[in-house]
Amino acid sequence: FFDDTKFEVHIFSLGPPDNPLFIQHGMRGVDWRERVKTNVKYFHDVQRFKTDHIGLARFIHGKKIHILLEWDGYARQGDRAQGLFALRAAPIQIWHQEYLGTSGGKYVDYLFTDKIASPPELEDLYVEKLIYLPNHFFSKGHAVQAEVKAPTREYTAKRVPYEPGSGSPQINRCLAPDHVGPEVPSIVYCNYNKFLKNNPQTVRSWIRILRDVPDSMLCLLENPPSGVPYLRRFIHEAAGTSTNNNDPNSFSPGDGDELNSRIHFLPWQRNPFDHQMRNQDFCNVMLDSYPYNGHTTAQDSLYGGVPIVTRSDGKDMSSRVTTSANVVLGLEELNAYEGLQQYE
Template sequence: YDQDDERARFVFESAERDFRIKVGFVASGFNSKAVLYLSHDMFRFYDPDRFELHVFSTGDPDNPNFIRYAMRGVDWRERVRTNVDRFHDVRRYRNDHVGLARYVYDLGVHVLIEWDGYARQGERAQGLFALRPAPVQILHQEFLGTSGAQYVDYIVTDEITSPRRLEGLYTEKFMYMPNHFFSKGHAMQREVKLPTHEYLPAKKPYELGTGTPRENRCLADPGIGPERPSFVYCNFNKFLKNNPDTMRSWLRILRDVPDSILCLLENPLEGVPNLRRFVNDACSDGARGRQLCGASGAAGMNARIHLLPWQANPFDHQTRSQDFCDAMLDSHPYNGHTVAQDALYGGVPIVTRSDGDDMSSRVTTSANAVLGLRDLNAHDGSERYEEIGAELGLNSTMHGTLRRGLIESCLDRDPMHPYWDVPRYVRNFQRGLTEAWERYLSGKPPVHIRVKEAE
């Protein structure tokens, strides 16, 4: 089609009295995927007088038994469906990107938002955006990096996650959001419990929401590791996010904080023997191993690393973070994303490296800045990361102050803290979408957009 003719058509259309910007969201993850856990509530807060919302779902719905038992009857897909103008189940076009592009184009969508990026190969609508079915196309949330494509106009980020010096490395223009670049629905979901300053008495056997991390000991068997840990570090990411350098940093932190333990997830269970083997080999490597692991040695270090079974239900993750973690040691160069939000909303401070350039390596750096936890951002690499991690475990006053402030940010309601405020996020995002659309109507090319805080 002729782009000038298209623009003229949209300019004429936008002059109509009841005009609304048609925004389409395309994703395979309109089910129990993490992106919807964080973001399904945002659809409730769009201005219906200004925006017409369309969802294009290329993925399968969840199995009814999974919804009934694992999700306790909560169906995020249906929640989205009830809060948008039209929900389009387009699985029939999963392998027909031309057909899907025609379908989107015929609906007259103005702004098309991609939630998959290069994630979820085999489910995502490959080739759709290359056909330019909408005049403004945006990459948002799931895939944290450039598409490398000329047909994606903007990528949603913030100025800490994506410093200005990196603008030239992206084919997209940056849409800089205030506060943080993606939505977090924890405070909006009644199924997610609020964190508490005080811990409930521990129960034997363990019950969700009871005991301190040091009492619960990552559910370790008696006699394995310290009976009363001095501090409990955790990381509940999948193993694939953790590399040897990160693991060595964790071992050095355990070495420097006597009787501390590290709590991980069996995710996947098949990876546990490899983890144990790595610790054994690293600690047994002659003088280097002794320097790395100290007096604990391989057996002692492995006894201080405990693993929880993976649990499918997402609503308990925040509470489990509070029950099992004094602090989270973030992964690098791919941070915890959903896992990190669960930890933060459980009142668990996160130590993160801030020396990366990739979006995926700076998510927690930005979160800590917004939440007043900048002291936990290690801008000078692994050595500083280890120093901060050890200091947090040795300085109970520092840890207590950070934890109290973080929990207060979660409990704030009038007004809600900007980091957790989904209505505020949507108001800001609407401003960004409106500016991108108006630039298109005026015939101007995309530029970096710095969204101003909405009233």
């Protein structure tokens, strides 16, 4: 990522060592920390400063860092040292990737983005100066990671532990043994994002899509598992109608049960590469999240050769990432610039 002939690169790691149990069991791709450590000259283990932002700022300042780059921002539920940047540990401070949007603070000088994710006419929504990358700003390592299987039309699923069947996504049908309907669904839609990325309007849109495409099914991720019954209840209620406008308790369930029978939830995969292969195994079309797009999941889908349909009418950076990726790949027909109706 950095040219070490022009920059002296320092990595400050707040994360724990790679889990030896995962490595012992041969889980591919779980040795992130060790890979980073062996590929940079200056690696600093700063776990001791995880809750000591002042101590961390002093440590980084002592290394005479000119440019400090943050890859988490406000993400990860406060698990990182957000207070560090407010203390100005370096004269130039930049945000990139994980948290997609403005910091809202004058202590972040620049933000990496592109002109589709952050249109120039919306620059006033950011406190940072925008560094526009020439194509798509959101980077993933599919092409340089040996664990990632390149997509091919002849791909045959052979991954464990979820052991999918062989053949097309319709035959694999998201491991849904209780699938109601024809043995082979007409099409398999997927969305592998956290539930919190979708608003009620988006889930209602999925309901209409399932209704409009007979014998289709939707494959989601248990992310989190505790949210599955609540989402099923919402779908059941959203599919129903009130039978008496004067009685808020009157309710006709409509086709809620039938819709829920066509929605299947996959368990979370600890291994990111096993999870990435689910795109080829299970999906015909990915339905993107809104108002917060799938970012990593969108990249996984596109690299796996699975098209992703996204809404492109949002103003926030996090709602325009997939739009940007589709444009760069020449897949602009998958972008719904006119909003919800076009998305469906």
